[in-house]
Amino acid sequence: MLLSTLNVMAQVNGSRQTGSQVIKKGMIKVTILYPGGEGKKFDMDYYTNKHFPLLKTLFGDALKATAIDKGIAGGAPGAPVSFVAIGYLYFDTLADFQNGMKTNGTKIRADIPNYTDITPVIQISEVVQ
């Protein structure tokens, strides 16, 4: 009953919810985009089942929510996919992300070759809606 009350509260505030993860307007969203290309490799299974759990362990409670997209097509019919994968990390503040990277950046970067040879594009955004 407490759980369902919390859910209704989240709705009233216009937030988005996944499990115990809550996404709200104003949060910091770190988007990691992996551009496609001839001969590039990306192991979605490792990314989902090993890399993201590692991120959750390293960032701890500061990491409020995550999401993963698999690219399937470009916008126009027959257009190649721009990004083979996009990962999303949500934090309450930019400092939460930056402090986490200061402590764990080396470990995170060391895991990247285990699933891809693509250099990702990093975007830091604010959740508007």
Add this chain to the structure above:
Amino acid sequence: MLLSTLNVMAQVNGSRQTGSQVIKKGMIKVTILYPGGEGKKFDMDYYTNKHFPLLKTLFGDALKATAIDKGIAGGAPGAPVSFVAIGYLYFDTLADFQNGMKTNGTKIRADIPNYTDITPVIQISEVVQ
């Protein structure tokens, strides 16, 4: 009570929820990325308060959820932002998006100059997580 019951069900299935919008693994996510650049304009207020409501009206019930990000920084300290804005549209199937574009694409494209002179990058993804 029905509402809170539905929320708990959504949690159990690992879906994400915003208002009456439900995001689930396997959904189609159309991502519209607006690259930044010298002298480029982007009216976030119009995008949020006019363009997205227009999309909701035109796509109707087929549009299951939406989100908007405002780019604030690149990954490295001092790096320029890759995208000034990113919009997200969620559909149950690729056909739902394609059919909506067939019917409404002209109206949607006609509204773009009202908020930006940037040519967006369109990415079609599948929600993995």
